[in-house]
Amino acid sequence: MNLQAMAGQLALLRTLESRAVRKLPPRALWRLRSLLAGERLTRIDGRYVVNSFLPPFPGPAFDALGRGIASLLAGRPVPVSAYIAVTTRCPYRCWHCSGAHRPEQSLPYALAVDTIRQLQDLGVSIVGFTGGEPLQRGDIADLVGAVDARSVSLLFTSGHGLTSECAARLKAGGLFGCAVSLDHHTAAGHDRRRGCAGAFCRAVDAVGESRRAGFYTMLQLVATPENMAEGEMDRYLGLAAEMGVHEIRLLEPMPAGRLLDGGAVCRIDSAQRERLRQVHRRTNRGGKLPKVEAFAEIEHGDSYGCGAGFQHLYIDAGGNVCPCDFVPVSFGNVRDEPLAAIWERMNRAFARPRRNCFLIEHAAELREAFRGRLPIPYEDVARRIDFAYRGELPGFYRKIGYRQATEGLLTYRESGGGRPVLSRMHGRRVGA
């Protein structure tokens, strides 16, 4: 074992500072440890970060994750992460915007703060602020400050508006991580994709501000066939290394938002998705370039699979609660009812973790239900989509010993009228 690996093993022992993690069943604890052992760790503010999908350890947010795993193993999945679109306002017009087709609005401050509290009461360990451009809100630092120590907060931004003053306010509010979208390694390439001249310079400056403020700093790239062409990805990774970011989040174009109705032209194919997985693995083995976290790898069936509505949720700027940032189906609105009730309803539909992306599998039905406005109410898609998943579990869940807690659980089925006919959860019946 080399020195770096030994240091990693020692660092992992600090996960045991969490009482909630120590109390996990031995099999889950052992598997969790071996899963983390293969990851590159970043030390920041005295804590270790595996990646932006897991809270740093040690600390209260990691405790929340430990409690979340215990709850999952007991058959009561809680959301690990939740992203809130605090506004739809944005100075850019990106070709792949997943927030498109939603009316222009912002989540009222008091409602946003109350929603954050409800999310944390549910057990969320990562709260992400997104948009639109979340920095278009003057009160974004206050919203970040509303997240108490039980969770860490992440900001997803184009970089527009991330001045040093803004970064200082976000730091004072307790922001942990900042992900800046950078769609290409050249100014011309990025500006074209953002629909705005000067976007590249602003993104690069924002990364600098994020680094200086001491945030866990990420780039976010939506990988297209074009930037997977020969040498292009290497140039992008090289630029990311020069900028000193900690992580690159590598997404693919999703049939959502602006791409919901015309997405077929920009989709990557399975061979290209496999290449993204290889970029993730190869880069992380090498250790010289920033960590790459490719969704193609993280959400692969052998890994964590699709967590939409099962361990992740998304709330749009109108208060609609959806399974993930890209699945435009609303299960209820935080303006109208408690988040816990909406989560239970959604989690009955997404009763099991899936090996494949729900959105990619059901894009055709969602397109059919799309009437020019998002999100689509659950009732409108329930007639077209059978939400129940009966396939094999993703690798992570099998490894930690998760089984459907109640094997006889009847998932959320729909009658011809689109109303739930029978639901039973956690061994008890719940009203439809």
Ligand code: SF4
């Ligand atoms: S639906 Fe697709 S994009 Fe959304 S969480 Fe699942 S795998 Fe990820």
